[in-house]
Amino acid sequence: MSTSALSLSVLDLIPVRTPQSSAQAIAAAVRLAQSADRLGYTRYWVAEHHNMQAVASTNPPVLIGILAARTERIRVGSGGVMLPNHSPLVIAEQFGILEAAFPGRIDLGLGRAPGSDPMITALLRSSGAVSEVDAFPRNIADIAALLHPDGASLSLTSGQEYTLHATPAATGMPDIWLLGSSEYSARLAARQGMPYVFANHFAGDGTTQALDLYRRGFTPSETLDAPRTILTLNVAVADTKAEALALALPQMQQMARLRSGLPLGPLATVEEAAAAPMTPALLGMVERMAAAWIIDEPVGAATRIRALAAQFGVDEVMLQPIASAHTDADPFASPARERTLELLAAELLTGEQLAA
Template sequence: MTRLADIQISTLDLAPVRADGGAAQALHNSLALAQHVERLGYRRFWVAEHHNMDGIASSATAVLIGYLAAGTSRIRLGAGGVMLPNHAPLVVAEQFGTLESLYPGRIDLGLGRAPGADQYTAHALRRERSGSADDFPADVEELQRYFGLRTPEQRVIAMPGTGTNVPLWLLGSSLFSAQLAGLKGLPYAFASHFAPRLMHEAIRVYRNHFTPSAVLDQPYVMLGVPLLAADSDERAEYLATSAYQRILALLRGQSLVQRPPLASMDGLWLPHERQAVGDFLGLAAIGGPEKIRARLEVLLEQTGADELIFTCDMYDFADRLRSYEILAELRG
């Protein structure tokens, strides 16, 4: 049986913006969190690309990764992920080739197939470009060429980028990327931190289609997990109400800035909304240390995951730091 101490643990950060804060505070907190989890022995620290969301400050992932890398020394930094339909592969290759050249051996590039934005934002990002999720397999291959050694017939190169072999991950919340990651022999990260419904089937599809490659000789699965850990179950349930409020706001199309925790959510949501928030957080680890341990070890037993990457949507930064501390202590 796989135990928590047997696997790598990592962090996925969205640089959350508080109702009483701003982007600068969120970005500085992101660096402080990266430094904190580096000291605790976490494997990697990824940031996610989101646009047109007032509560998330991690939109310019490559810029933020450079800031984080300059302020840390060992932890791997990466995108979890770059939404490839929003960008020309050459631009992504140059950005991450630059990061890898400056911080060799510390950069990851996770790739998402969905735009991750509404149609108006997608248009603002792409303008007249025709890219879509259907281009994803070809775009991934194009990126692999840019990061590989230059060939004699290659007319366009990424500089920096050529020969850096930046590690690519495929991310997904459905089965398409699971199959593609398997066929290409790439590591696969499933977005179970917000879409857990297809998790088991996606893992099965990935492993069944896995073909050894120059990158991997066997499948490698990472799962996203919402982490809301505190020193007691009661404290964790109280702090989790900030996450509940933010997901409820997402479902309603309202502002996503972080809100303080509440004594109760009663009266704030309708029964179907409570169910939808619960489905969103279906894989969440919420509670004191022992409840967290039990929750994660059941997950590992059921999935055989190689790595878990944790989000933590708590209002007070000190509570977020403590949440990641508790998880690290459980591995000791």
């Protein structure tokens, strides 16, 4: 075990593999969150994606409530809520309730991308969502004000003040994080004095530039007096590197198909991925992902994670466990993803974190 502790967290898209139903995939996510809680991980975040056969993480606030109720210590949050899809007041009310129910354990991670295709974006817009991307900075500020125990005030044309609260008698508020993979998000997080998550798991280029911009431009705020950063990474860890590569191949194939504009289905099992034909173009993408992602045995994986954390000077690393499963695996579990977290905890988390 390492003598120097590293704060580790988990990002979960709640993958749905070939034999699974949504109910089984969510049950597997609950088990994974409970493992992360027991192992000493700092936080467990779920993402927002829509209308994808391989992703059950469609509604972060609902999932956060389920996961927080089934865990004890770990912080639970969104990685993230795609704010252009939603009304700031609705998000503030949802997370105000979550913070009231699970005080000190809720994170609200906000992103600017739609997290969906144009059809879904149009349907969300027709439901009354605030979809103007240009309103993103103002909407973040509005959510923070609504969640604050003092609430927010509007000046009416009559000259009267109208007071709004996300929840009637808040005693605290969730931590609000800005997610991004561009210079825009880095500059905005710095300007608003927010903690910043760089989405390295899907946008590895530009990490150094974005984090440097954030740190150089950071302005202290009421809630944060110094820069605070998280780096996300894709990981699959097993007893051998060959086994880890086999477990990661289904997700790499899925991402290669997504980037090629090919049809997508549920996440393949290890056996299905091994038997699937790949064109030279798809194979090239898979090979590049295999080199960039953390796919290894425990010591090698931990060494790379520790080196990346040091290289980018981040406060925390958030791992997306991307291993699939064998065809005969329990559909209510994700054994290889649980094993990834266990192996990395043994290498990277201290005894104090494991006992927390």
